[in-house]
Amino acid sequence: MGVDYYGVLSIQKNSTDLEIRKAYRNLALEFNPERLRDDCSQKIFALIGEAYEVLSDPLRRAVFDQYGEEGLKRGVPGPEGYIQPYHYHGDPMHTYKEFFGTASPYADLLDYLNNPPPIYDVENVRGIKKKQPPIYHPLCLSLHEIFFGGIKKMKIQRLQFVGDDKVRTEVKENILSIPIKPGIRANTEIVFPEEGDQNPTHIPADIIFITQDRKHENFVREDDNLITTIDVPLEEALLGTTVIVNTIDHRVIRIPITDVIFPGYEKIVENEGMPIVEKPNEKGKLIIRFKIAFPDYLPKSSKDLFQKAFYLAKIGGGLHHEMINKMVLADKILRVDPCDQLPPF
Template identity: 70%
Template sequence: MGIDYYGILQIPKSSTDLEIKKAYRSLALEFNKEMLKSDNAQEVFALIGEAYDVLSDPLRRAVFDQYGEEGLKRGVPMVNDYIPAYHYHGDPMLTYKNFFGTSSPYADLLDVLKHPPLLYKMSDGNKAVRKKQPPIRHPLALTLHEIYFGGVKKMKIHRLVFVNEEQSRTEVKEKILSVPIKPGIRPNTEIVFPEEGDQNPAHIPADIIFITEDRPHEVFTREGDDLVMIANITLEEALLGTTVTVKTIDHRTIRVPLTDVVSPAYEKVVEGEGMPILEQYPDKGNLIIRFNIEFPSYLPKSSKEMLKKGFHLAKIGGTSNQHEVINKLVLADKILRVDPDERLPPFDY
């Protein structure tokens, strides 16, 4: 005669899934090998684990109910299928860990001692467990100026609070929360105010969570710890060079010289002029300048010829000083266009 798994768990065959779990929980805590070191107790602990492994699975339980332990472990042929033989993995502690989430036989007791459930008295005099309300999330839009300097942002909330000693009556009250903003704080950062939600006799107040987001800026956008801006320059400035004036978030004016030929994909990086780096304050990221090149709507034929000549000479002489060659040609063309009578007299050494 095979093993009676119901008998091992000391439950009737009609037991529900919840009753099976309760029976296993009670016996597993009693015969845990950490508490009882005898060989007999360890064998019983293994049988308890196997019994729960079978009866907690609907298919295994159905096969066991119809064919017993022998049929379960031999396998059952069907009309068009075959139910494979069952073999217990042989590690009752694995079953125990999967059920309790730990191998400690004292975990259940210690959790209750350290974190006793909060109770409240119902109208009928009985007591019930107070459950915590789900968190309340609010977006917190910050300007780049606020993120750059950091500080404290005041946020007004309205919440229900107890107004009597029995904590049975509540009223809506206004409260100001001081939200700390660290320099360089990143988007989607959660700032938590524990249990600042509505007070209620039957519930633990919810946490209030502010989630940061960057407010759009008229000049800069933020990419990680870097600031990015778009500068509009003419084609002449892109080829011959210019200086870009930037008003920074901390109210300074910096002038960035452009000496390279600016192509559509060109970026000018100014080190240390970005946002504060949160973990390395007061270090800062970089300022990245990208360019929108404005092309002239019309070029006279003489100008096209001049540019063509300049590009040709640049190809012959190499491209390292191409913009200087073009600059000299344009300057020479301007001198030649001046009326001879208006030219300055030659300098006499």
């Protein structure tokens, strides 16, 4: 059996990246060769560095999980070609420097001195202030708010210090001004640092708003595109039509449809979607989908006419909607009373 890198770092196989980093940090400081100069410690230090390099890289970790150390160092076939063998570069101090930014065996101590943690001292009790976990709030936005952007006001209640001693707290209201960029996407996090409850023994939590799209009566957003569905009768689906769309920014646009509308057909209108966050002067697409309403009944004369039209289109090389248009138009003319027909030119 090969080396178990998880065992080297004393972590579980399902450990997160943060747990891997913590395990390496603690072991690398403990076995730093500047602290322990015996050969055994140096070998352990090198093995710790190799284990961290493997498990902190998603591809190497995936290969190791499936094929073990032997497969990792031999190379294995992958979905996009052969995965080259992995070999540790043999310089664990290089790994250490990349991680800590220094070769000092007292990296933790230096970090503490350069960035000392905040201390609380309340009623002769001292301790290190720890930051509270973030507080998440959903932020529902209408497509109109997303399209134009702006500032959204949100009222929150939190414990806030009263008095200069910063010991006593009271519940107070606080209004947060949330900036909304035009086109802001769903699940975007907007962070207000340390706006949580104040307390003398801890650092306030961050307040984080997560954007969500509110349902719209006519449109659905997908990325930067707007999608709408329009009902059309079969006649217009075959002969063409002009659809009218009331846009988010209060305009009325008319889109001519000259193609035959079939199930799954989409009409794409460029630059009529939502603003693109990274490119404020550009917009996504407007995608129009159709729901075709078929007639409940067709008289035999109409069926015969359609049958003839499709037959002529077939022998003419295909189902050309121009030919069908002419056939239907000719039928309409023939149905007009001779007295009401226009005189010939």
